[in-house]
Amino acid sequence: MAGNRHILPGALALILLAAFPLLPVPPFWITLANNIGLASLVAIGLVLLTGVGGLTSFGQAAFCGFGAYTTAVLTTAYGFSPWMTLPLSLAVGAAVAIPLGLMTVRLSGHYLPLGTIAWGLAIYYLFGRIELLGRYDGISAIPPLEIGSYRFLSGQSIFYVIWAFVILTALGAQNLLDSRVGRAIRALRGGSQAAEAFGINIERAKLTVFVFAAVVAALSGWLYAHMQRSINPTPFGLDMGITYMLMAVIGGAGYVWGAIFGASVVLILKETLQRVLPGLLDTTANFEMIVFGILLVGILQLSKEGLWPFVLKLLPRSRRSRQLAEPSSQLDKRDMPERGTPLLRIDKVRKQFGGLVAVNDVSFEIKAGEIVGLIGPNGAGKSTTFNLITGIASLSGGGVAYAGQTLSGLSPREIAKHGVARTFQHAKILPDMSVLENVALGAHLRGSAGVFRSILRLERKEEATLLTEAARQIERVGLGQYRDRPAGDLALGQIRILEIARALAADPTLLLLDEPAAGLRHGEKQELSNLLKKLRSEGVSVLLVEHDMGFVMGLVDNLVVLDFGTLIAQGKPQEVRKHPAVIAAYLGGVA
C-alpha cells in the first residue's frame, strides 16, 4: 500500500493531467474529465467502504445531494460565499451518515446496502418535494467558486479545482489505509473475531469508513453545485448511486487509484454509448442501463477483484522492502506480575447448549510465568472452555477472574484491554496484508491516533513506534525474512507463528493459544516449543489448548485434562500421562 512504488508513473500521470485542459481538445472532453473527477471522489469513498471495509452502499448519490443542496441553499438564499459552505456541506453529509450508520453497523452486512436503497429513494423524492430546495426544478444561479477576484467559470479552470480535490482525497484515503485506523478498517474483512480479540471496536471502524465515504460524496456534490451552478434532484437519485457502485466494482476491491480508473471507464463508456448507439440502432432508448447492468454482473462473475489489478500488472513495480522510520519513543510496557502469583482463576465454569453440557464445572488456575496445557480428546470441551475464557461464548455458570478482576461477562474487546491476547485454532489472518501489518494489528490498543491525524499523516511518530514494535515481535518469533511478504504466502506453520507474534504485539501478560501445534511438522513443533519456553523465561504466562500430548509433555508446567466437559486429571505432565483415565480418554476404552 505504500505510495513509493509508483512514484514515476504517478508523476507522469500528474503532468499529463495538468496539461490536459491546455491541449486543443474538444470542450466536451473537458466536461467529461470534470465529471470523471467528481465521480472519482464518490468512488474513492465507495472503494474504501466496499472493497476495504466489506460494507456497501447504493445511496452515495444522496450524500452528493446533501453536499450540493447545502451549498446551493446557503449561497443563493443566504448569501454565503462558496468556500464558507464547504465545511458546512461536508458536515451535513456526515450528520446524515452518522445516524444511518449507527442503525446498520450492528446488523449483518446486507442491511446497510438495503437500507441505502430505500433511503436513497426517499431522499431523492424529498429533494423533489421541498419548497426550499426548489422542488423538481431545483436551484439555479449558484455562484461560482472564486479566489480573490478570479472566478472559476470555465470548464478548464474548475478542472484544476476538481482534480486537486481528487488527488488530495486519494492521498488522504491512502494515508488513512496506511495507518492504525486503516488497519482496523481493513481487518473488518477478516471477520470480526480476530479484530475484536485485539481490541478493535468493529462498530466504530464500520461507522468511520461509512462517514468517510459520505463526506467525500458530499464534497463531490459541493463541487458539482459550483461547477454546474444549478442543480435539480436527478443526479442524486438511485440510478446514479448504482452507477457509482459500478465504478467501485470496476476499480476493484480496495484500490484507491482504481476508483479513478473505474469512474473513467464508466463515464467514457456512457458517453460513447450515448453518442454511438443511436446512430447505429436508430433508437434513443438508453442502452447504457443494460450495458452497465450486464457489466456489473459480468465483472463480479469473472473477476471479483475488479479490473484495476490487471492495469496494475502493466505498471512497473519494485519489490523493495519497506523502510521503517526510526521511532523516537518507546511504547509503554505492561508491568509483568511477579512470577508465581495467581494470574487466571477459572472457577467452576459451565456451558450448556440446550440439554448438552459442554463444559461441566471446570476449575483450575494459572500462575504468572507458567505454561499450562489444557488437553483432552476431540469434543472434550477444550475449545468451548477456551471460548468462555476469551469472552466469545457466554458462561452458563461459574466465573473467570484475571489478576483479581472479573473477566466473565466482558466482551473479547474488553478482555483484550486487560492484557490477554490470543491465537485462533483456524488461523484468522488477512492474507492480502503484509506480515508486518498483520502483526501491527495486534498492537492496536497501544496506539491512539484517530482518523484526522491519520489522513493528515500527523501520526507518523506513533505509527513508526507501532510498526517497529511489530517488526520486533516478528524478529522475536523468527519470521524476520517474511516481514514484507503478504501473510497469505506463508505456510500453515508460519501462519501459526505469525498469530503468536500478533498476540505478542499486544504486550500481553497472558497468552492464550488455541491448538498452536495442530498441523505442524516435527521440526516446526520443536521450534514452537522453544519459542514458548523463551517467552516463559521473559515472564509471559501461557495457556494452551492442545490435542497433541507429545508437544505439551516437555513444555508445560501443568496439565489440565478434560473429557466430556469434565476435568479428569490435573498436575505435572509426567504424572498426568500415566493416569489411567487419561490413557483411556485418548486411545478409547476397549468397547
Add this chain to the structure above:
Amino acid sequence: MTGSLLDLKNIHVSYGHAEVLHGISLSMEPGSIVTVIGANGAGKTTLLNAAMGVVPSTGTILYDGKPVPRSVEARVAAGMCLVPEKRELFGSMSVEDNIELGGFLRTAAERNETRGELYDRFPRLAERRKQLAGTLSGGERQMLALARALMSRPRLLLLDEPSLGLAPKIVADILRIVAELRTTGVSVLLVEQNARAALEIADFGYLVELGEVKRTGPAGELAVDPALMESYLGVG
C-alpha cells in the same frame, strides 16, 4: 487393482498455501470396514472430505474402478455417503423430515422400504419422529446422522468420528451398528480418534500422521503396533 470399491491415489489437499495432505493413497475392498486413525490435525477429516468431494483435491479417486463423479451430489447418487464430524443435521426440521431428506435421490418406494428398516434399527428415533433435530441429545444426533445417511442406501459409508463427544456406552452402541452394516453389504470408511474401538471393528487400518500415511495393516496388527501409542501420546 480390480475389485476395489474405493481407490485413493496420491491425494493432495491444500488450504490456501498450506498443504495438509501430502499424497495419501488408500484402497478398500467391497464389504470391508477400513479405519483411518491418527491424532488431531493429522488430516483424517480432510481425507474423507476429499473423497466425498466436499474439498477440492488433486490425485486420482476411483470408485468402483471408475473415476468418481465430480460433484458431491453425483457421488451421493453413485452410492457414496458422508456422515460428517459436525453431523450437519437440519436442526429446525423434524427427525422425520431429516430422515426423509436422506432419501432425496431415491424413489418413494425405496424410501418407504428403507424408512421402515431404519425405525426398527433406531427405535429411539421412531419415538422422537416429530421432535426437531436440534433438540436431540448428542447420541441421538449421531444416530439421526447415521440414519439419514443410510436412507440414501449407500454402498460406501464415510463416517467421520462417530464417537466424537459421546459417552462410552453410546460409542459402543454406534460402533456395533456400524459393524452390523457390513452384513447388509455396506462398506465403511471410518475415521476415528478412538483408535482402540475403531480397530476392534475394522478389517484394515491406516495410521495417518501430519497428512501422510505412517502405518498400514490389518486392524489386529495395527492395534498392538507401538507406533500407535507414540502417535497419540507422543514420545515425551
Add this chain to the structure above:
Amino acid sequence: MDATIATFLIQDGLTNGAIYALLGLAIVLVFAVTRVIFIPQGEFVAYGALTLAILDTGQVPATPKLLLCFGAVAFLLDLWSWRRSFAMRDLVKNIALNLGLPLAIYGAVLYLAPLQLPSFIRALIAVSIIAPMGLYVYRIAYRPLADASVLVLLITSVGVHLAMLGLGLIFFGPEGLRAAPLHDGSFTLGPLLVTAQSVLIYLMTILIMVGLYFFFEKTLLGKALRATAVNRLGAQLVGVRTQLTGSTAFVLAATIAAISGVLLGPITTIYYDTGFLIGLKGFVAAILGGMGSFPITAIAAIGVGMVESFASFFASNYKEIIVFGLIVPVLIWLSLGANHHEED
C-alpha cells in the same frame, strides 16, 4: 376524514398490502434458499403486468422473444461449462429446457394472442411467459456466483435489476399501460364498494400462501429447499443439488412476481420502472421480518400497504418518502434487538 374514506383507505391498503405480502414472501424465500437478495423481483412484476396489458390488445408482446434470448444465453453458458466434460444425455435435457421451452411458449403466444381469449387465460399466458425467466436469470447471473458472499450477490442483483429495467424500457417503451380487469364486477358491502379485482387479489394471496405452506411442509422438494436454507452442506450431503433448489426458488419467486403483476396491472397504471418501487415495498416488509420470517413479513406487508394508503390521503406529496422512510424505524428496531452478527 369520515368513515367512508377510512374504509376506502383500509381496503386500498389491504389490496396493496396483499401484493406486498406476496412479494415479501418471495424475497424471503429466495434469500433463505440462495442468499440472493432478489432486487430484480420488481421487474418481473412490471413484465407480468405489461405483458398482460399488451395481450389485452390482441398483440404479441415482446417478452416471449426476450424469453427466447434468455434461454439461448443459458444454453450457450451451459455449452461453455461443458467444454471439458460432455454428456449426450445432458445436452438433450439442456436443449429441451433452454431452447425447447421458450420456443414452445413463443409459438403458443403467437397462436393464442390474436384469439381474443377470456381475460383469465390471458393472465395465465402472461404468467407462463414471465415465470420461466426466473430459471434463466438464475442460470445466467447467479449460478456462477453460488459461493460468493451475500454482498457480492446483492451487487449482482442490482446489476440484474438495471439490465432488466433497461430491457423493459426498450420492449415496453416509456409509456405506462393498464390492463383490463380480470373480472369487472363489483358489489357493495355496507357503505363500501368492493371490486371483484380486489377480492381476486385477496383470494390469490391466500391461495399462494396456502400453496407455499403445502409445498414446504408436504413435498420432498419443498423440504429440500428448507433443508438448503437450514444447512447448505447438509443438503449437499444428502444429494440435494444447489442448482436444483436455486432454480426452484427463482422460478417460484418469478411466478409469484408475475402473478402479482397481472393482479396489479388492472388496478393501476404500470410503467417499465414501477415494478422496482413496488418490489421495494415488499423489501421493507421482508426486512422487518428479519429476511427470515414468513408470517412477520406478511403482516408487515399489510402494514406497509396501510401506511402507504393513509399517507397518500394525508400527505400525498410525501407518500414515497414516508413508505421508504419506514425502513428507518425498522432498522432501529432490528439493531436494538441485534446481538453481534458475524459477517458471512
